[in-house]
Amino acid sequence: MKLTLKIWRQKNTSDKGGFVTYVADHVSKDMSFLEMLDVLNDQLTERGEDPVHFDHDCREGICGMCSLYINGKPHGPLQTTTCQLHMRSFSDGETITIEPWRAKAFPVLKDLVVNRSAFDRIIQAGGYVSINTGGVPDANEIPISKTIADLAMDAAQCIGCGACVAACKNASAMLFTSAKISQLALLPQGQVERKSRAENMVAQMDEEGFGACTNTGACEAECPKGISITNIARMNREYFSAVVSSDNM
Amino acid sequence: MTWVTKTLNSTLGRKLIMALTGLFLILFLTGHVSGNMLLFKGDGGQAFNIYAKFMTTNPAVKLLSYLTYISVLGHIIYSIALSQHNKSARPVPYSTSKGSSNSAWSSRNMGVLGTIILIFLVVHLQGFWAQMHWGEVPMITYEGEEYKNLFLIVSEAFKQEWLVALYVLSMIFLGFHLSHGFASAFQTLGLNHKKYSPAIKLVGMLYCILVPALFASMPLYIHFSSY
Ligand code: HEM
Ligand code: FES
Numbered sequence: 001m002k003l004t005l006k007i008w009r010q011k012n013t014s015d016k017g018g019f020v021t022y023v024a025d026h027v028s029k030d031m032s033f034l035e036m037l038d039v040l041n042d043q044l045t046e047r048g049e050d051p052v053h054f055d056h057d058c059r060e061g062i063c064g065m066c067s068l069y070i071n072g073k074p075h076g077p078l079q080t081t082t083c084q085l086h087m088r089s090f091s092d093g094e095t096i097t098i099e100p101w102r103a104k105a106f107p108v109l110k111d112l113v114v115n116r117s118a119f120d121r122i123i124q125a126g127g128y129v130s131i132n133t134g135g136v137p138d139a140n141e142i143p144i145s146k147t148i149a150d151l152a153m154d155a156a157q158c159i160g161c162g163a164c165v166a167a168c169k170n171a172s173a174m175l176f177t178s179a180k181i182s183q184l185a186l187l188p189q190g191q192v193e194r195k196s197r198a199e200n201m202v203a204q205m206d207e208e209g210f211g212a213c214t215n216t217g218a219c220e221a222e223c224p225k226g227i228s229i230t231n232i233a234r235m236n237r238e239y240f241s242a243v244v245s246s247d248n249m
Numbered sequence: 250m251t252w253v254t255k256t257l258n259s260t261l262g263r264k265l266i267m268a269l270t271g272l273f274l275i276l277f278l279t280g281h282v283s284g285n286m287l288l289f290k291g292d293g294g295q296a297f298n299i300y301a302k303f304m305t306t307n308p309a310v311k312l313l314s315y316l317t318y319i320s321v322l323g324h325i326i327y328s329i330a331l332s333q334h335n336k337s338a339r340p341v342p343y344s345t346s347k348g349s350s351n352s353a354w355s356s357r358n359m360g361v362l363g364t365i366i367l368i369f370l371v372v373h374l375q376g377f378w379a380q381m382h383w384g385e386v387p388m389i390t391y392e393g394e395e396y397k398n399l400f401l402i403v404s405e406a407f408k409q410e411w412l413v414a415l416y417v418l419s420m421i422f423l424g425f426h427l428s429h430g431f432a433s434a435f436q437t438l439g440l441n442h443k444k445y446s447p448a449i450k451l452v453g454m455l456y457c458i459l460v461p462a463l464f465a466s467m468p469l470y471i472h473f474s475s476y
Contacts, residue, residue, distance in 0.1 A: 071347070102342065167351060171338040211260070211337075212264055229441070232436070234439065237439035240265065243256045248252065
């Protein structure tokens with residue numbers, strides 16, 4: 001395959017940045033999208049040029065490190081992570097536009113790499129359980145129904161890649177935050193800090209400068225882990241019931 | 250900041266206000282369209298004029314109308330605040346974005362649709378509501394009691410083709426606003442459940458077609474009938 005790549009290049013956060021066009025020749029259909037970029041970077045390095053910076057780690061679709069807004073969609077045309085996207089999803093001769101996630105809360109560090117530590121700070125605001133867990137408990141010591149356990153596990157699938165923010169027209173982080181709030185609100189261990197968690201995580205999310213939710217559903221449609229917006233409804237319930245009943249003034 | 254202002258200033262709180270005011274406006278529209286069905290009675294406007302007098306004088310209706318004014322203002326003010334906040338959350342736009350592949354057009358254009366509805370509202374209130382309250386409306390007597398002949402104002406107004414066209418077009422936009430807004434408001438309130446969400450979506454779809462269609466048929470009926 002021969003492809004034309006329109007890639008966003010930006011030296012650092014304060015640089016204005018812009019698109020640079022590259023031609024990728026001899027691309028195999030079986031390459032993953034990131035391998036295709038690796039090959040491009042090899043060529044750039046041989047030519048003495050600065051390689052294109054992009055985030056990745058596991059390349060197995062489990063860590064949430066890869067990103068990229070490909071041809072107008074986060075993680076490209078399929079509902080998967082960019083590392084799990086293959087070149088067979090593109091056609092020979094195609095022009096592919098590659099941009100970083102765009103959000104005020106996700107500043108571009110270099111090229112396609114954005115700083116997603118806003119997500120870490122949302123987790124730090126309440127996405128934890130601070131009771132002492134002790135040694136390994138016996139299985140089924142804490143009774144949790146299968147339905148609830150499944151719902152919590154579904155929410156816990158979130159890998160924090162930020163595709164929801166990237167897809168949302170408002171750059172809203174509601175799907176991420178709601179998945180993290182839901183996961184703990186559903187389980188017995190999460191009950192102690194349930195109210196302050198909802199209040200603090202929502203406050204931190206706002207503080208970071210993410211947008212509000214218009215319920216377009218774009219996040220759910222693009223999420224590589226299929227996190228549902230029923231979690232956002234649950235977060236709204238958790239938050240509103242917390243603010244009217246918690247002791248925090 | 251107290252917890253109340255803090256909550257209402259949060260993104261979730263602002264959305265709550267959008268949803269509550271939006272739902273109240275939906276209730277208002279339901280009442281408004283039901284009452285206005287009297288225009289179809291074909292009695293020269295008698296039932297409509299009697300109803301209009303009741304609506305401007307009854308104290309309970311007055312209270313509801315104040316709630317409606319507050320809802321309209323709150324909905325508009327918060328829609329501006331939210332739209333600006335949402336815009337500022339993405340200072341650098343994408344060069345290519347395939348929004349249509351993951352969301353409905355109306356859901357991505359609530360602000361545009363709302364602005365068109367607002368322009369319509371100004372024309373509509375200025376033409377009928379302000380007339381009824383402060384304008385010179387000719388009087389008409391039914392069974393010894395005097396009524397403002399609002400029906401005359403309405404039927405005269407809808408002799409103008411452009412106004413009929415504006416009403417019909419605006420109702421199409423209202424329909425699109427509600428095609429997303431109706432179900433969206435329930436999601437904002439946290440009401441999303443597999444037991445009743447399909448029903449909410451269905452009622453929302455019926456509502457956003459039926460109510461605007463009924464509203465739009467009124468100017469058309471008056472324009473093409475002999476009044
Ligand atoms: C009778 C008229 C109207 C009705 C019944 C109505 C109803 C609604 C409803 C139910 C929602 C959904 C709320 C939610 O998602 O929680 C909504 C959203 C919205 N409305 Fe309206 N609306 C009306 C007029 C207007 C006007 C005049 C404007 C603007 C000037 C407007 C702007 C908006 C915007 C921007 C949203 C989306 C807010 C967001 O989620 O980002 N609406 N409307
Ligand atoms: S690199 Fe880990 S999910 Fe893609």
